[in-house]
Amino acid sequence: MVNEVARHLFNIGSKLQISTVSVHKVSRAINLYTNRITIQERLRDEGKLLDEKNLAGAYMNRGGAFFYRQELDSAIEDYNRAIEIRRRIIAAGRFWIRDQLFSLYFNTFQVLKETNIPEVLHNLFEMTLYDARESLTDGKLTSQSFNELHDLAGLAVRHSYIPEKYKKQWKIIFQVIEKMKT
Numbered sequence: 749m750v751n752e753v754a755r756h757l758f759n760i761g762s763k764l765q766i767s768t769v770s771v772h773k774v775s776r777a778i779n780l781y782t783n784r785i786t787i788q789e790r791l792r793d794e795g796k797l798l799d800e801k802n803l804a805g806a807y808m809n810r811g812g813a814f815f816y817r818q819e820l821d822s823a824i825e826d827y828n829r830a831i832e833i834r835r836r837i838i839a840a841g842r843f844w845i846r847d848q849l850f851s852l853y854f855n856t857f858q859v860l861k862e863t864n865i866p867e868v869l870h871n872l873f874e875m876t877l878y879d880a881r882e883s884l885t886d887g888k889l890t891s892q893s894f895n896e897l898h899d900l901a902g903l904a905v906r907h908s909y910i911p912e913k914y915k916k917q918w919k920i921i922f923q924v925i926e927k928m929k930t
Contacts, residue, residue, distance in 0.1 A: 774813050781810035804833035827856040843888040850896035873914040880921050898925050
């Protein structure tokens with residue numbers, strides 16, 4: 749029953765955020781995602797949550813709503829939580845979640861274009877590069893994961909806010925991906 753309520757709140761929040769850009773509706777969506785997160789975390793803490801994928805999705809969507817409202821610290825915090833959860837799911841062997849992870853990294857990079865928090869940037873770039881190399885090495889990429897990684901690498905190579913130290917590594921990854929595409 750509690751899982752059904754949480755799923756319902758998530759769906760309403762998604763519709764509110766997507767259907768219009770009014771501040772009131774985005775605020776309401778944030779409240780609904782917050783309720784969903786609270787319920788899901790309680791279930792997880794009680795050992796009753798079977799899958800954290802939806803919890804990660806709620807964090808990602810709430811992060812997007814915070815980004816829309818230009819609450820960048822909150823957006824980054826939620827994206828980081830979603831990344832942490834998705835990395836844990838992948839480490840448990842569910843490699844098909846990688847497309848969502850790379851999509852999250854892409855969204856986080858978009859937020860970070862608006863701000864400059866050195867320790868957050870450093871940690872994010874290190875994690876992203878690690879996950880990209882891991883994915884290319886183990887070969888367990890779905891076509892969607894491959895496309896998301898390609899977009900992420902393209903973004904990393906193009907944008908000036910990415911430090912040169914990381915940009916060089918992303919260029920190599922981008923070249924590997926381009927070769928794999930042909």
